[in-house]
Amino acid sequence: xxxxxxxxxxxxxxxxxxxxxxxxxxxxxxxxxxxxxxxxxxxxxxxxxxxxxxxxxxxxxxxxxxxxxxxxxxxxxxxxxxxxxxxxxxxxxxxxxxxxxxxxxxxxxxxxxxxxxxxxxxxxxxxxxxxxxxxxxxxxxxxxxxxxxxxxxxxxxxxxxxxxxxxxxxxxxxxxxxxxxxxxxxxxxxxxxxxxxxxxxxxxxxxxxxxxxxxxxxxxxxxxxxxxxxxxxxxxxxxxxxxxxxxxx
Amino acid sequence: xxxxxxxxxxxxxxxxxxxxxxxxxxxxxxxxxxxxxxxxxxxxxxxxxxxxxxxxxxxxxxxxxxxxxxxxxxxxxxxxxxxxxxxxxxxxxxxxxxxxxxxxxxxxxxxxxxxxxxxxxxxxxxxxxxxxxxxxxxxxxxxxxxxxxxxxxxxxxxxxxxxxxxxxxxxxxxxxxxxxxxxxxxxxxxxxxxxxxxxxxxxxxxxxxxxxxxxxxxxxxxxxxxxxxxxxxxxxxxxxxxxxxxxxxxxxxxxxxxxxxxxxxxxxxxxxxxxxxxxxxxxxxxxxxxxxxxxxxxxxxxxxxxxxxxxxxxxxxxxxxxxxxxxxxxxxxxxxxxxxxxxxxxxxxxxxxxxxxxxxxxxxxxxxxxxxxxxxxxxxxxxxxxxxxxxxxxxxxxxxxxxxxxxxxxxxxxxxxxxxxxxxxxxxxxxxxxxxxxxxx
Ligand SMILES: Cc1cc2nc3c(=O)[nH]c(=O)nc-3n(C[C@H](O)[C@H](O)[C@H](O)COP(=O)(O)OP(=O)(O)OC[C@H]3O[C@@H](n4cnc5c(N)ncnc54)[C@H](O)[C@@H]3O)c2cc1C
Numbered sequence: 001x002x003x004x005x006x007x008x009x010x011x012x013x014x015x016x017x018x019x020x021x022x023x024x025x026x027x028x029x030x031x032x033x034x035x036x037x038x039x040x041x042x043x044x045x046x047x048x049x050x051x052x053x054x055x056x057x058x059x060x061x062x063x064x065x066x067x068x069x070x071x072x073x074x075x076x077x078x079x080x081x082x083x084x085x086x087x088x089x090x091x092x093x094x095x096x097x098x099x100x101x102x103x104x105x106x107x108x109x110x111x112x113x114x115x116x117x118x119x120x121x122x123x124x125x126x127x128x129x130x131x132x133x134x135x136x137x138x139x140x141x142x143x144x145x146x147x148x149x150x151x152x153x154x155x156x157x158x159x160x161x162x163x164x165x166x167x168x169x170x171x172x173x174x175x176x177x178x179x180x181x182x183x184x185x186x187x188x189x190x191x192x193x194x195x196x197x198x199x200x201x202x203x204x205x206x207x208x209x210x211x212x213x214x215x216x217x218x219x220x221x222x223x224x225x226x227x228x229x230x231x232x233x234x235x236x237x238x239x240x241x242x243x244x245x246x247x248x249x
Numbered sequence: 250x251x252x253x254x255x256x257x258x259x260x261x262x263x264x265x266x267x268x269x270x271x272x273x274x275x276x277x278x279x280x281x282x283x284x285x286x287x288x289x290x291x292x293x294x295x296x297x298x299x300x301x302x303x304x305x306x307x308x309x310x311x312x313x314x315x316x317x318x319x320x321x322x323x324x325x326x327x328x329x330x331x332x333x334x335x336x337x338x339x340x341x342x343x344x345x346x347x348x349x350x351x352x353x354x355x356x357x358x359x360x361x362x363x364x365x366x367x368x369x370x371x372x373x374x375x376x377x378x379x380x381x382x383x384x385x386x387x388x389x390x391x392x393x394x395x396x397x398x399x400x401x402x403x404x405x406x407x408x409x410x411x412x413x414x415x416x417x418x419x420x421x422x423x424x425x426x427x428x429x430x431x432x433x434x435x436x437x438x439x440x441x442x443x444x445x446x447x448x449x450x451x452x453x454x455x456x457x458x459x460x461x462x463x464x465x466x467x468x469x470x471x472x473x474x475x476x477x478x479x480x481x482x483x484x485x486x487x488x489x490x491x492x493x494x495x496x497x498x499x500x501x502x503x504x505x506x507x508x509x510x511x512x513x514x515x516x517x518x519x520x521x522x523x524x525x526x527x528x529x530x531x532x533x534x535x536x537x538x539x540x541x542x543x544x545x546x547x548x549x550x551x552x553x554x555x556x557x558x559x560x561x562x563x564x565x566x567x568x569x570x571x572x573x574x575x576x577x578x579x580x581x582x583x584x585x586x587x588x589x590x591x592x593x594x595x596x597x598x599x600x601x602x603x604x605x606x607x608x609x610x611x612x613x614x615x616x617x618x619x620x621x622x623x624x625x626x627x628x629x630x631x632x633x634x635x636x637x638x639x640x641x642x643x644x645x646x647x648x649x650x651x652x653x654x655x656x657x658x659x660x661x662x663x664x665x666x667x668x669x670x671x672x673x674x675x676x677x678x679x680x681x682x683x684x685x686x687x688x689x690x
Contacts, residue, residue: 044323047324
């Protein structure tokens with residue numbers, strides 16, 4: 001895979017998957033705007049990306065969930081000159097037990113994974129549409145493919161997000177710009193730290209990163225990471241209810 | 250932001266896979282998470298990729314701070330060859346970064362899958378020990394986090410005692426957060442290599458003596474399964490960096506892996522004997538060649554998790570150094586003891602260490618000869634065979650390498666590392682390890 005040098009905005013740049021992906025782009029000489037909440041963490045990542053070959057890095061420490069997406073994005077694009085890629089990688093898993101009880105927790109999760117992500121995605125798509133080029137990549141999840149007892153509130157937000165990105169891709173199609181939702185399966189990141197990680201279904205952030213980097217070049221609008229999740233989710237989606245309801249997944 | 254959780258794990262083994270105890274593990278990703286972790290009530294130990302063989306990277310009574318998530322570069326001066334990076338950066342990634350601009354690690358162990366912090370905490374050595382010394386000689390500064398003193402920058406000038414305790418200090422002086430290292434200039438990514446078969450140890454000593462002045466890298470593989478007149482036969486490898494050629498780093502994508510543990514019976518005396526016979530005769534034919542640095546320095550890395558070949562019971566490595574004056578007498582004893590016990594393996598490596606002093610109080614390398622052998626773990630028989638080797642090491646005033654050890658008696662440790670008491674004064678009160686409790690208490 002050859003990766004082109006680009007002007008890239010990463011929302012949620014301190015997430016493990018985003019950081020691993022940014023390293024691939026850095027080695028190709030990208031210009032970055034790195035967005036996240038913690039300036040010290042962003043600084044460490046920016047420094048690392050520069051050493052790895054990034055042409056320029058600037059950091060913006062804001063809370064993407066609360067920020068005014070449209071205004072902030074405009075400022076970022078001005079810093080970069082133009083926007084070739086926007087990776088939306090922030091998100092939260094939430095605690096299943098708490099989510100089923102606590103309305104505030106639900107609102108927070110939906111605001112993080114869904115409401116604010118819509119605002120950023122739409123703001124980005126407007127810019128890409130005008131430019132008639134560039135790609136929006138949003139991190140979804142296989143959890144959005146079929147509601148399952150283990151994480152359906154989280155899954156619902158990711159399902160909504162996938163539908164949104166598909167729609168944006170549809171809208172952008174005639175312009176030459178693109179939108180992709182990348183759906184990882186089980187990934188060993190701080191978000192899943194409490195899980196027991198046994199078996200071949202777990203991947204590393206770097207594995208997912210390679211797929212994200214590839215989807216910046218081509219493919220979409222739905223990309224599974226790694227691709228075997230496409231087959232797994234196909235089976236799960238097609239499983240008849242009477243079988244599905246017996247699975248403890 | 251909350252600190253990451255401590256997780257109970259049964260998959261945290263060291264490379265030898267003999268010790269199977271549950272470990273409580275926390276995996277930080279940013280410096281800001283570390284001070285909170287150092288303040289945890291139980292004892293802790295920072296670890297890297299667990300490429301140490303025994304129990305020096307385990308802490309069964311306390312918790313482990315897995316530093317692999319702290320794997321960022323901080324700065325790289327491609328003109329002067331100075332690199333500063335977080336402790337969890339893997340040597341393999343350093344080479345990807347620096348080789349294209351003509352810089353290599355000042356010295357490297359036989360695997361590139363170790364972290365910078367782990368390499369410094371063991372003061373590792375490589376095939377170029379006689380020309381470059383151990384890695385600690387090339388460390389300019391260490392960012393150290395102590396439970397009692399907070400964040401420190403440790404250099405030979407600023408913190409004399411703590412510097413010599415931290416290099417080779419087995420993680421016991423605090424958490425190494427980052428390291429600044431001097432790299433070595435290379436003109437090409439290749440090594441001009443010569444392989445010379447030898448029939449006995451006398452020929453090895455002669456080859457060694459003849460090579461050290463002219464070759465930057467030397468090492469020998471010894472067939473320690475063959476008996477009688479063939480004892481001590483082997484292949485001597487020596488090389489220098491090529492002066493012309495490309496600067497293309499190694500590829501990591503072509504890894505093969507051993508996916509599961511082999512049946513314990515796979516590596517027995519007969520299969521290992523057959524391997525050694527074939528290997529000896531294959532290598533015998535090759536004489537001069539030009540090799541990329543990856544197969545030269547890291548022949549084993551092309552098979553990921555090769556340690557699983559030893560099966561569920563794992564393996565013990567025995568690496569000792571015998572001081573210069575004694576080595577010629579001690580090594581033959583050891584080889585005949587090993588051949589007699591019949592428990593050895595493919596990997597017997599013999600190398601002479603040069604006179605360049607190692608900076609750490611617990612550094613292993615010292616002038617003399619070092620022998621390293623893997624033993625499939627067969628329980629009591631293996632332990633008894635190793636205890637007989639201990640006696641030879643002790644008699645000839647040698648030392649065992651803590652990174653490779655999982656069993657040496659406290660007595661031998663204290664004899665081998667006379668600086669250990671001074672070292673123990675510099676340890677961090679919050680740090681401990683299975684190894685340390687075994688040899689120091
Ligand atoms: C195939 C193979 C070949 C090898 N060849 C050689 C060789 O040629 N020469 C040689 O010298 N060694 C060799 N070794 C040993 C290896 O280089 C060392 O054990 C190395 O230190 C392992 O690094 P690690 O990152 O896996 O650290 P670990 O094994 O996880 O830890 C090593 C030690 O460092 C400490 N430590 C790790 N990170 C930190 C930190 N951030 N702060 C403080 N303490 C820390 C740990 O507590 C532990 O005491 C070899 C090992 C293998 C598996």
